[in-house]
Amino acid sequence: MQKDRFQPTVEYSRLLDSEDELAAFRNEFYIKPDVIYMDGNSLGLLSKRAEKSVIDVLEDWKGLGIDGWTEGKYPWFFLSEKLAEMSANLVGAKPEEVIVTGSTTVNLHQLAATFYQPKGNKTKILADELTFPSDIYALQSQLRLHGLNEETDLIRVKSRDGRYLHEEDIIAAMTDEIALIVLPTVLYRSGQILDMKRLTAEAHARGILIGFDGCHSVGAFPHSFSEWDVDFAFWCNYKHLNGGPGSVGSLYVNRKHFGTLPGLAGWFGSKKEKQFDMEHSFTQANTAGAFQIGTPHVLSLAPLIGSFEMFQEAGINRIREKSLKLTQYMMDLIEYDLDAMGFTIGNPKDERQRGGHISLEHKEAARICKALKENGVIPDYRAPNIIRLAPIALYNCFEDVWKVVQILKTIMIEKQFEKFSNDRNVVA
Ligand SMILES: Cc1ncc(COP(=O)(O)O)c(C=O)c1O
Numbered sequence: 135m136q137k138d139r140f141q142p143t144v145e146y147s148r149l150l151d152s153e154d155e156l157a158a159f160r161n162e163f164y165i166k167p168d169v170i171y172m173d174g175n176s177l178g179l180l181s182k183r184a185e186k187s188v189i190d191v192l193e194d195w196k197g198l199g200i201d202g203w204t205e206g207k208y209p210w211f212f213l214s215e216k217l218a219e220m221s222a223n224l225v226g227a228k229p230e231e232v233i234v235t236g237s238t239t240v241n242l243h244q245l246a247a248t249f250y251q252p253k254g255n256k257t258k259i260l261a262d263e264l265t266f267p268s269d270i271y272a273l274q275s276q277l278r279l280h281g282l283n284e285e286t287d288l289i290r291v292k293s294r295d296g297r298y299l300h301e302e303d304i305i306a307a308m309t310d311e312i313a314l315i316v317l318p319t320v321l322y323r324s325g326q327i328l329d330m331k332r333l334t335a336e337a338h339a340r341g342i343l344i345g346f347d348g349c350h351s352v353g354a355f356p357h358s359f360s361e362w363d364v365d366f367a368f369w370c371n372y373k374h375l376n377g378g379p380g381s382v383g384s385l386y387v388n389r390k391h392f393g394t395l396p397g398l399a400g401w402f403g404s405k406k407e408k409q410f411d412m413e414h415s416f417t418q419a420n421t422a423g424a425f426q427i428g429t430p431h432v433l434s435l436a437p438l439i440g441s442f443e444m445f446q447e448a449g450i451n452r453i454r455e456k457s458l459k460l461t462q463y464m465m466d467l468i469e470y471d472l473d474a475m476g477f478t479i480g481n482p483k484d485e486r487q488r489g490g491h492i493s494l495e496h497k498e499a500a501r502i503c504k505a506l507k508e509n510g511v512i513p514d515y516r517a518p519n520i521i522r523l524a525p526i527a528l529y530n531c532f533e534d535v536w537k538v539v540q541i542l543k544t545i546m547i548e549k550q551f552e553k554f555s556n557d558r559n560v561v562a
């Protein structure tokens with residue numbers, strides 16, 4: 135994309151920064167002067183607006199006590215719905231098809247408990263062998279709850295190379311025995327985007343329900359869940375959406391499934407106007423809100439108010455455009471500066487398949503990450519050999535990318551990594 139005018143110079147990175155329409159958003163984040171943060175695909179940075187919205191919610195608690203549920207700046211009783219309204223466009227959904235609730239894994243449990251209904255010969259769940267482990271644990275436990283076998287009833291599509299999945303292999307695994315499919319939108323290691331539209335159409339052609347884990351894509355690029363007719367999805371808001379550690383997650387349920395009884399019901403899934411009738415018969419909301427369970431974690435919803443506002447202003451299309459330029463630029467520099475140093479780019483180069491991070495493979499990856507940290511660069515390491523680097527559109531600049539690659543080059547030339555052990559830390 136930028137190859138035609140790419141220059142391996144710091145001046146060129148500054149030229150790209152001068153052309154960046156989103157550059158001003160960087161000033162809204164807490165950025166340490168001597169640190170280059172490249173881990174926004176694991177935990178996004180704090181913005182001043184997110185901080186402000188947390189303080190606003192605390193002020194309402196301070197001033198209003200219990201009345202904060204219905205009064206104040208952001209009445210807590212409606213906050214999950216308000217945040218859904220603010221973020222539905224990120225996934226191409228109607229506001230009532232999204233709810234900000236729970237966490238990724240809890241939401242998967244809720245959706246599997248709802249939509250996994252084994253019958254007759256159709257008993258198996260289809261996933262893949264590269265997916266995030268928590269999803270596998272959740273699906274295995276759902277199988278156990280149905281008295282099924284967590285090994286033989288969970289089909290995991292194999293990767294041909296340990297990095298990527300082939301959509302044809304996933305489609306070939308959509309047999310008559312499959313009741314439910316759960317796949318990632320983007321693979322957490324290689325950053326490969328799966329073709330959600332195609333997979334959904336193929337699943338539906340075989341009468342199979344399909345849902346997606348959007349942790350590594352929501353906030354990084356646009357989605358069209360409703361147009362693609364995806365049955366359900368779930369994601370966290372602490373990575374690309376900068377909601378803070380353990381911030382509340384989100385789920386999407388296609389409106390055609392409204393009215394389906396939640397597998398895990400609770401009073402916050404009620405129709406708002408009925409909830410405080412305190413009846414013992416559940417009157418579920420006629421929206422994705424029905425899939426809420428109990429009282430929302432209001433203080434972990436609060437940062438999302440400020441954060442989602444910034445996404446509304448920046449626009450997800452502009453975010454994607456910049457993100458692709460950042461990752462392309464990083465790959466161009468890696469190819470230019472780190473040639474013959476043992477690195478392999480392990481993410482798709484094609485824009486249609488490339489998510490929001492670079493997956494750089496090296497046999498010394500664990501200790502190269504430690505050396506990067508010592509030099510003020512925050513990557514993350516995924517065993518056995520991956521350095522993940524995520525230049526984030528809202529707060530990283532092109533000069534950050536330039537500096538990271540130059541630091542990596544120095545680490546390799548000076549063999550700085552050799553003083554560290556090549557194993558991971560507790561939180562890798
Ligand atoms: C793809 C994916 N799925 C699931 C999870 C688990 O999320 P949580 O711990 O918020 O349930 C994560 C991240 O931790 C993830 O990256």
Ligand SMILES: Nc1c(O)cccc1C(=O)C[C@H](N)C(=O)O
Pocket residue numbers: 175176177266322349561
């Ligand atoms: N959820 C995390 C956590 O609680 C601690 C540290 C990291 C995480 C992550 O999100 C890791 C991330 N899901 C990954 O892609 O590897």
